Amino acid sequence: MIQSKITLPDELQRFNPVTVIGAGTIGVSWTALFLAYGLTVRVNDPRPDVKEVVLNGIDQIKPTLKALGLPTEGLTNRLEIEPDLDRALQGAAVIQENGPERLEFKHELFSKIEKVVSKETLLLSSSSGIPSSEIAKGMKNPERLLIGHPFNPPHLVPLVEVVPGEHTKDQAVQDAITFYRALGKEPMVLEKEIPGFVANRLQSALFREAVNLVLEGVVSMEDLDRIVTNSIGLRWAVGGPFLTFHLGGGKGGLPAFLQHLGPNLQNGWKNLGNPNLDEANVQTLSNHAMNSYGNVPIEQLEKSRDQKQLSVLKMLKDQQSSR
Ligand SMILES: NC(=O)c1ccc[n+]([C@@H]2O[C@H](COP(=O)([O-])OP(=O)(O)OC[C@H]3O[C@@H](n4cnc5c(N)ncnc54)[C@H](O)[C@@H]3O)[C@@H](O)[C@H]2O)c1
Known part of the structure; x- marks a missing residue:
């Protein structure tokens, strides 16, 4: 692989290379962002048109990367499309998984992944709602598996929900935070696992x-x-919903707001729809x-x-x- 001129920041050195699994809406967006930060990216997806989808997707994302002040020249010099899962996983420092949102799929995939990667590899799933404790069931080494849930499109929206499972080690959480921060993201760690996250x-x-x-x-x-x-x-x-209503309570803040409008608010909850x-x-x-x-x-x-x-x-x- 030819190296492009983009230099990998020091904080990302230990997270290189990355394997992106699943090249749909989320996988392509992550791929473009990772490449723009100088990471080497291997993409794995069984779809026959994967190369076209990834290259076209990156081309479409480039103007946004540029507007974010990121380099866009020679991005694909560090991109490899690898349809064979085992080969795609070889030597990966980070896996960012973006396959179908089905528990059985993620379950089976991560069981395969742990057989190939090193124990040091950071295993991140983009799942929008499946807790990693569920995905990890049956895994021998779930200590470095956790959720890194982005908001669409990940190359642009800052939030990444970092959700450790019951077996995730603190060090893996810290590594995920470092990794996403180095990519300009705003990682937020949830204190408790809950389906659908926050x-x-x-x-x-x-x-x-x-x-x-x-x-x-x-x-x-x-x-x-x-x-x-x-x-x-x-x-x-x-300002989020709480700060908004803190200001809705005048000088008394949220306590005054809840005193004044709380009962009506609660009454209104009964009338909300359930389509x-x-x-x-x-x-x-x-x-x-x-x-x-x-x-x-x-x-x-x-x-x-x-x-x-x-x-x-x-x-x-x-x-x-x-x-
Ligand atoms: N779309 C969103 O707004 C959004 C936002 C945040 C997180 N997510 C999560 O990201 C993940 C991907 O969502 P998406 O919207 O990109 O889906 P998508 O359907 O656009 O892409 C899924 C990709 O996975 C590929 N795939 C199927 N089987 C595979 C396999 N065995 N190995 C590797 N790849 C395989 C498909 O070919 C497809 O390209 C899901 O877990 C979803 O919950 C989605």
């Missing part, structure tokens, strides 16, 4: 009510999205989505999302020193 549970609670409101005909899908981006979406980019994602509702939601967004190619929507997201991130970075 960000997705919150997202899911809001999505449940969003689905309910659209199915009940209260608001169109597009208008609901606009309501969110013009209110809570804006707010939550600068079914059955065939008919999925069809209705799909029709709404196609009517609202179907006339714009996904790549264009992704590009527009990334540009706006970059502006928000840049603005927040500029404001970082003030609280």
Whole structure:
């Protein structure tokens, strides 16, 4: 492999090379970010068009990497596509797994992985909701397995939820934090394992009510999205739900807010919807989505999302020193 000019930062030396397993939405995004930070990346995915998918994906992500101030020249010089799992794992310092979200799949995969890699290899799964203790069942050496759950797209959104399992050693947690921080991410360690972790549970609670409101005909899908981006979406980019309501309580902060509005809030929880994602509702939601967004190619929507997201991130970075 020819080395490109990008130099690997000192803090990433011991995490090189990385094997990315699964080259879908998340795997390709991680791959592009890892390469931009100077890591050598081996990608493993059985899909026949894997090379095309990865190369096209990286090309599409390059403008965002550039806007983040990262190098984009010669990225693929350190990229290898290796369809054979055992060969893809040889010598890996880190595994970032992004295969299908099925427990049996991840279970079987990590049992195979531990037979090939060294005991020092950091084993990270991007799973959006499966605790690593579940994945680790039956593994002989689960001490270095944990969840490193990104938010889509990982090359851009800062959060990575770091979720150790019952057998994960502290050192592996520390290594995951160091690894993700060196990649410009904001790793957050959860104190307890819970299916869906934190960000997705919150997202899911809001999505449940969003689905309910659209199915009940209260608001169109597009208008609901606009309501969110013009209110809570804006707010939550600068302060989470607790800080928001701390400020909603005036001088008395959250205690005053809960005293004043808590009972009504709790009463309202009883009226929240509990929609079914059955065939008919999925069809209705799909029709709404196609009517609202179907006339714009996904790549264009992704590009527009990334540009706006970059502006928000840049603005927040500029404001970082003030609280
Ligand atoms: N899409 C998201 O928004 C998102 C966000 C965070 C985390 N995740 C998690 O990331 C993981 C991947 O999600 P995705 O959205 O990228 O899925 P995806 O369907 O886009 O990609 C999955 C990839 O895994 C590949 N694959 C299938 N069998 C494989 C095998 N045996 N070995 C290696 N690769 C195999 C598929 O060919 C496919 O390319 C999941 O665990 C998901 O929960 C997804």
